[in-house]
Amino acid sequence: MRAHEAGALHGNDLVPQWLPYPSDVNHLIDGLWSMNTTRNARGEVEIAGVGVGEIKERFGRPTFVIDEEDFRSRARLFRDTFERAFAPLSGVDMSYAGKAFLSTAVARWVRSEGLGLDVCSGGELAIALRAGSDARRLTFHGNNKSDAELKYAIEAGVGRIVLDSLEEIERVSALAATAGICQRVLLRVTSGVEAHTHEFISTAHEDQKFGVSIATGEALEAIRRVEAAKALTLDGLHSHIGSQIFDTNGFEVAARRVLALAKEGRDAIGRPLTHIVLGGGFGVMYTTQNTPRTAGQLAAIVDSSCRALDLEVPRLGFEPGRAIAGPSTQTLYTVGTLKDVELGAGQKRLYVSIDGGMSDNIRTALYDADYSCLLSSRTSAVEPRVVRIVGKHCESGDIVVKDEYLPGDVKRGDLVSVPVTGAYCYALASNYNSALKPAVISVKDGTVTEMIRRETLEDLLARDLG
CATH class of the missing domain: 2.40.37.10 (Lyase, Ornithine Decarboxylase; Chain A, domain 1)
Structure with a gap:
């Protein structure tokens, strides 16, 4: 803690800085x-x-x-910054992670600012739909979605369901088939990255509940199974390394590992995986000891990695939640x-x-x-x-x-x-x-x-x- 002199404040390109106090x-x-x-x-x-x-x-x-105004400006800033960074590649999709904070008004703000919306329960899905969200721009997450929640999501026309386990592949496929729908899905993979954050909000190491492991070969097997499921269309892969992250190295390592899996998956099923979602987790300033950083440089990492792998650059996705809602x-x-x-x-x-x-x-x-x-x-x-x-x-x-x-x-x-x-x-x-x-x-x-x-x-x- 230290004293602050009044004057102009300047921040990085993802975290606007605010008006000074006397x-x-x-x-x-x-x-x-x-x-x-x-x-x-x-x-x-x-x-x-x-x-x-x-x-x-x-x-x-x-x-x-x-x-x-603060909430909306952060949403726009994420949207515009990442769209500029990834425009020379295959583009980017920005979604607000509703688990950070969601209400019908927030869902409307997000929609009006041009972002999609991630939900991770039937309740969050109900709020999003009540707010008039375009179901096609909703992504449904969760490691233990109930059949009732999955049925609700499928029948509502949710754009993508994120598959979190081998077992879930069969359940979603069966429910989609019963509904007469070919459901678009992403496969959540565990990249093995140890994010520099609290243990309870680190989500990409091997010993935890989310996703299928790249290292053990389970993720590649899951790609094959989803591709074989007639009622599912595999759009791509999803990775999330944790929350409140300031060190961007974890994002870079995860991106390289997930892209390498995308190449293996392409070779295994004979077609490219067109979307890679690298999650959210961007750190925010809770005290003056925190220094948020941008992950915009990931565009260069993705580009160079794809060139090295002889891989067509996929469309990227990011899911900021805390970094939009928190400081507002x-x-x-x-x-x-x-x-x-x-x-x-x-x-x-x-x-x-x-x-x-x-x-x-x-x-x-x-x-x-x-x-x-x-x-x-x-x-x-x-x-x-x-x-x-x-x-x-x-x-x-x-x-x-x-x-x-x-x-x-x-x-x-x-x-x-x-x-x-x-x-x-x-x-x-x-x-x-x-x-x-x-x-x-x-x-x-x-x-x-x-x-x-x-x-x-x-x-x-x-x-x-x-």
Whole structure:
């Protein structure tokens, strides 16, 4: 953590950088806050012209606040950057990974910005269809799709189903045949790449549940089986190495291995595999210690690899989710209990309790994720001190922000904003301790739209049949 001087901010070509705060905020904010986050003359944080005080009064707290323009600009930026990079080759398909955060409004935004949409459950598929998504631009993922979910996807006309195992080949083929449809599919393969990320979000090493292995020969056998299935059309291969990745070497190694398999597959079935999807997983800045990088240089890697393999360049696909949704959103909390804890040797830590916690952001407990925060209801000239932002749940691990600077006069009733909470926070939200799930709102040009209403006690009790 270090102080930030106000001034122009510049970022790389995939992660727009945002407006600076006044220098008296005593907080490094480069890249952490959505593009329309500012402070007004009263020192109150505003998002797209709407103050956090107004949001608290209208929607309670905690509340997820999405900067719609920010979300849309990130979607466009991914689309345009990759389209430019791959235009000289065979082109590229960009899809938003809905598992990061999905609602009917988000599905409409994605569609209007020209991206496809990935879903990984029957529920996500239902949201996408309710939003009017073109089923042909939907991709259905999952390592254990039920027959009911597959039937739903096939009958809805989903563009591609991603096959995740040898067993699934037979089930999808049988269901498609019954429906009288020749279903287009991708085959998810395990490239054996050890991504530099948390174990729980690394998805391409051999010892895990996703995909069929390239190294063991299972992937090549799967290609043969899909090609032999009369009710399936194999478009190509899918690889995903993990999430929150900053080192692009993993993408490059995976691309080379998957392309080599594509050549083997071409030779085995006598025709080219026209599509290769390299997934998403692009890292975003959760704290000032993170440095996002672009994967746009993959175009050159794909081109050179295909030349070396004497392989026709396939159409590439990418699936950003976190990198679009994450930085567009902040969560607004109210401060409750404050407690100074003696650490020994004259050291103290101030525990700042908020009115949410692991029920609306479990990522710190689950992945040891790092977050930042900001006193958003006012400014203060009081010397900052290190605090720990903790939730209200009955777990000692209920921590949202492990260590951050806040003004030393932070008090009960203050509002605190935690940035970059748009991905996997609401999506993983729970009713732990029978907590009520927060509202999700979007803001644009001073207008607030309620996207998902706050859960009520009546909602909580409705399914409890006593």
